[in-house]
Amino acid sequence: MADAATHPSSTAAAPTAEPTLPSDAYLRELDQAREAAMRTTRHPGSEHQGAPTALHDQLESAVAEDAEEMVALMHDLAAHPEVAFEERRSARALADFLIAHGIDAQVGVHGLETSVRAEIGAGADGAPTLAILAEYDALPVVGHGCGHNVIAVMGLGAFLALARLAAEDPAAVPGRVVFLGTPAEEGHTGKEFMAREGALEDIDAAVMAHPYGYDLADQAWLGRRTLTVEFHGRTAHASAQPFMGRNALDAASLMYQGIGLMRQQTPPSDRVHAVIREGGDRASVIPDLARLDLYVRSLAPSTLRDLSARVEEVARGAAMMAGCGLTLTWDEHPPSLPVRTNEALTGRWVQAQRRRGRDPLPRGVVSETLAASTDFGNVSYRVPGMHPVIRIAPAETALHTREFAAAAVSPEAASAAADGAYGLAATVLDVLHDPALAAAVAEEFAQAGGAIDVPRFFD
Ligand SMILES: [Zn+2]
Ligand SMILES: [Zn+2]
Structure with missing residues (x-):
């Protein structure tokens, strides 16, 4: 039988009601780099005369x-x-x-x-x-x-x-x-x-x-767009006839995962953040509607356009995998440029x-x-x-x-x-x-x- 004392993963690390505390090590690294740069870097100023x-x-x-x-x-x-x-x-x-x-x-x-x-x-x-x-x-x-x-x-x-x-x-x-x-x-x-x-x-x-x-x-300052994605599925009894359903929450979940993986292959200043706003009401009913709200940000107008296209592809792929339809609504408010x-x-x-x-x-x-x-x-x-x-x-x-x-x-x-x-x-x-x-x-x-x-x- 495993001994908890020698296998701390069994119970010692069980989550409590509290989240873990984020480390500020990265911020401190950035601070050090900034302080070093401040000692050696100066703005060139202006070569122009300006007003008297x-x-x-x-x-x-x-x-x-x-x-x-x-x-x-x-x-x-x-x-x-x-x-x-x-x-x-x-x-x-x-x-x-x-x-x-x-x-x-x-x-x-x-x-x-x-x-x-x-x-x-x-x-x-x-x-x-x-x-x-x-x-x-x-x-x-x-x-x-x-x-x-x-x-x-x-x-x-x-x-x-x-x-x-x-x-x-x-x-x-x-x-x-x-x-x-x-x-x-x-x-x-x-x-x-x-x-x-x-x-x-x-x-x-x-x-x-x-x-x-x-x-x-x-x-x-990053350019920023907003995107709302709605996945449209078919309701069904989640136990009696699940094969007759198309699960919109599955599509939303796949998109959320897809964005997470895609981030590894994007430029470091690109940002995509999403929340799932809607994903069903009862576990026994396959949800026919799921909705994600996203912000998409990037350092240049052209890279923001590229990133937008990739996010759309992830949405389409997720919809196809789950057999769902989708609607994409970009920029309910006008986007911000960098x-x-x-x-x-x-x-x-x-x-x-x-x-x-x-x-x-x-x-x-x-x-x-x-x-x-x-x-x-x-x-x-x-x-x-x-x-x-x-x-x-x-x-x-x-x-x-x-x-x-x-x-x-x-x-x-x-x-x-x-x-x-x-x-x-x-x-x-x-x-x-x-x-x-x-x-x-x-x-x-x-x-x-x-x-x-x-x-x-x-x-
Ligand atoms: Zn502000
Ligand atoms: Zn402000």
């Missing part, structure tokens, strides 16, 4: 004038978190702030009730038009756990500072600057809806920044951040395996764009947590609000004043493939 130094001095003063009010607004938004498409109070607060400063602002433009738009400047014929984007949607449970209250005031502060410069001397802002309040980033693609309704028409470049645990000029970063723009952001005592790291220093998605990706494949991140929290603080929500109202967030506002405004000002930089921004975008037809890309 005297104007940057004025811009910093202009940012400082609104800084206190911006921090108050940052706290106010955090105290009244509103989820995607319901940001009525937040949108109103931003618009009212602009109106109080003598700037005409509209709420509910470009097809979304909770969007905001304002603009300043005109400039000569051919002068560029730049957009500054601001998010302000929150999350269920963790409120501003993604720090969009900080994004809102970075964007608004940047726009107001440029408006102050233009009010003093119109020649200081030789072009048009559009402020776009963009709702519904979390779990939706608010910016895609707005882009389809003309929000980016005549825009030469778009900028925004996101709070984070590091200062990074650039970071990987972010295509414009280096000419981020170079100027880095220069501006250095002036504020920050030193944003280049892409690759923080592992690309720790990547999420953003609807700014859809913007960045229509016009040149940048989406740097700015530090408001210790490196280990993950987005979408209560800890990050606390960081989003911390003194670090207040200084990031001012540094970020200056960085966005400085980048815009540089492009407006430096035709060589403006040309480099456009040239880089064209070289990378130019604008793509986002709504039709996956057809």
Whole structure:
């Protein structure tokens, strides 16, 4: 007879009601690699001149004038978190702030009730038009756990500072600057809806920044699509006549396994995650309907398209094996594309951040395996764009947590609000004043493939 003491697998490892604790060894390995890279890697900055130094001095003063009010607004938004498409109070607060400063602002433009738009400047014929984007949607449970209250005031502060410069001397802002309040980033693609309704028409470049645990000029953001798969079977008595059934849950189970195996043969940044939402009601009835919801993510539009096709093949194979029919519903909400970063723009952001005592790291220093998605990706494949991140929290603080929500109202967030506002405004000002930089921004975008037809890309 086996002795439990010498065969621990018999009873000693029996599961309890508690899950096992994941090891953080991999995260610690990544931390070590990042720290080593931080010691040796520096962003190259920018070879362009940008706007004259005297104007940057004025811009910093202009940012400082609104800084206190911006921090108050940052706290106010955090105290009244509103989820995607319901940001009525937040949108109103931003618009009212602009109106109080003598700037005409509209709420509910470009097809979304909770969007905001304002603009300043005109400039000569051919002068560029730049957009500054601001998010302000929150999350269920963790409120501003993604720090969009900080994004809102970075964007608004940047726009107001440029408006102050233009009010003093119109020649200081030789072009048009559009402020776009963009709702519904979390779990939706608010910016895609707005882009389809003309929000980016005549825009030469778009900028925004996101709070984070590091200062990074650039970071990987994965493209993301959603897929719902329904398997259609035939009900039968699971004991008396199972041979007359076609089991939809079998098909769902086969697909779930198939995705799991397929992952071993995909690029490391590809992500597929699924849940089985429906798979029958009673064990004695063979289920005739099973449903999976999936997210499919990848690092480039083309690889996202490839991965989508492979996931579809797995679904078809599973349906055939179980003798089931299937329906595939892609992208109930519009997909997010990855972010295509414009280096000419981020170079100027880095220069501006250095002036504020920050030193944003280049892409690759923080592992690309720790990547999420953003609807700014859809913007960045229509016009040149940048989406740097700015530090408001210790490196280990993950987005979408209560800890990050606390960081989003911390003194670090207040200084990031001012540094970020200056960085966005400085980048815009540089492009407006430096035709060589403006040309480099456009040239880089064209070289990378130019604008793509986002709504039709996956057809
Ligand atoms: Zn988020
Ligand atoms: Zn976010």
